[in-house]
Amino acid sequence: MQIVIEKNLAYNTLALSEIAHALNAEGIKFDVIWDEGRRVCLDVSRADIVHTASRLGLARRCFAVLKIGTLEEVLGFADSIRVDGTFCVRAEHNPELEKTLGAKINGIVSLENPGVLFFVFSHGSNFYFCKKLWEIDNRAYFLREVKNRPFFMPVSIHPKIARAMVNLAEVRAGDCVLDPFCGTGGILIEAGLVGANVIGNDIRKDIIAGARKNLLAYGVQKFELTCGDVGVLSQKLKCVDAIITDPPYGRSATTMGESCDTLLQRAFKVFSELLSTNKHLVIVLPGQPVEQISNFQLIEVHQVYVHKSLTRYICLYRKE
Ligand SMILES: C[S@@+](CC[C@H](N)C(=O)[O-])C[C@H]1O[C@@H](n2cnc3c(N)ncnc32)[C@H](O)[C@@H]1O
Structure with a gap:
């Protein structure tokens, strides 16, 4: 399973190292797929990652990657999603894309307090369609x-x-x-x-x-x-x-x-x-x-x- 973690950029080397050692502590094997700016993408050996993410002090949010692909592929993927309850889509620097994806997903939109937060950003030539798993308190x-x-x-x-x-x-x-x-x-x-x-x-x-x-x-x-x-x-x-x-x-x-x-x-x-x-x-x-x-x-x-x-x-x- 691939995850994306947003690091606290003020402590970049420490933040990345913290993630690696927290995963070791919890017995989760991982490979770093890429590490760029405030985000790091990891392939992790276990899906139940929330407990480990919630240990982190220098991370901001953790996402499960649901789909990586072209814009068309991500839009097609959104068509297949059904949410029981409320959801919201956030697309980095792209409010139009938020609306387009929001209209495709089957469920109730709540911008204030969504049960599920989807997040989309581009990396290289791909779009990453993610679901938020954890956010720092x-x-x-x-x-x-x-x-x-x-x-x-x-x-x-x-x-x-x-x-x-x-x-x-x-x-x-x-x-x-x-x-x-x-x-x-x-x-x-x-x-x-x-x-x-x-x-x-x-x-x-x-x-x-x-x-x-x-x-x-x-x-x-x-x-x-x-x-x-x-x-x-x-x-x-x-x-x-x-x-x-x-x-x-x-x-x-x-x-x-x-x-x-x-x-x-x-x-x-x-x-x-x-x-x-x-x-x-x-x-x-x-x-x-x-x-x-x-x-x-x-x-x-x-x-x-x-x-x-x-x-x-x-x-x-x-x-x-
Ligand atoms: C930088 S402070 C520790 C701050 C701590 N991390 C905190 O969260 O408050 C260092 C502490 O070492 C204690 N200390 C100084 N000399 C010591 C010694 N010889 N043996 C044990 N403690 C000592 C001081 O009283 C001081 O409280």
Whole structure:
């Protein structure tokens, strides 16, 4: 089955990578047919794709491709469609085509609140006639933005980026995910919402109390929080399936006086003790990452605008 996903172009490489890793996490095989502008067309091994699409933070909509062909072929195909209930046709930059197709499809047109949304666009010499399967819930992400959380600190990355990081780590429902520098819990919330059991740690007691409030406010129930220095975590915890984290850089988020390099060196030693082999570490770093740190191999790096006036590197490492 072919699907088309609209990506958030502001994060193009990360958005495409997120899709690939989310499909891996859900055990769906795929081939990229084409990737152009904000759209990527994929051949996927399973039709029940909505659950996987709904994990994505940096995608906008997902469509099933019903017909690819010339305009005549697409018009002919529309003649054969019968919709039980309401529908609407949207054709990119082409209101006339919307009307023509709408008149051919058998069903009740509703422009306001259609039960089925058909979408037509051209790619190369072909027209793609698609049916919308999923659209991102921007309101839900907005409500999880740091300023809207019960506990607020201006150091948290955007929930859509946090969600993409969870997907890069190929987290599955039931996995145990650790954020050793959890702050307000932004990453833990996104991991919890995809069904992971989450563990958060922070050096500050007041922040851990705030993270608890936030996790509860967004309905994450399977969580454990610990307070202390990252260096002692391997004495407190068992092995985890993924580590996803945004460590402090010594600007708005404190390193408690320690240099960032020393803190990261200590942290990587602990990550190595806690992460199972072949599992993923996704970490936001302040500069270009190194290829290999202890037994972590760099797989991907995405340069993104994360905090106000700050560009960061989202790095995917695999534990060897
Ligand atoms: C960039 S913030 C994390 C933001 C987080 N992702 C969120 O959603 O709010 C980094 C956090 O690391 C914590 N931290 C600093 N030094 C630490 C250490 N040695 N061990 C554990 N946590 C530490 C800080 O208190 C801060 O909350």
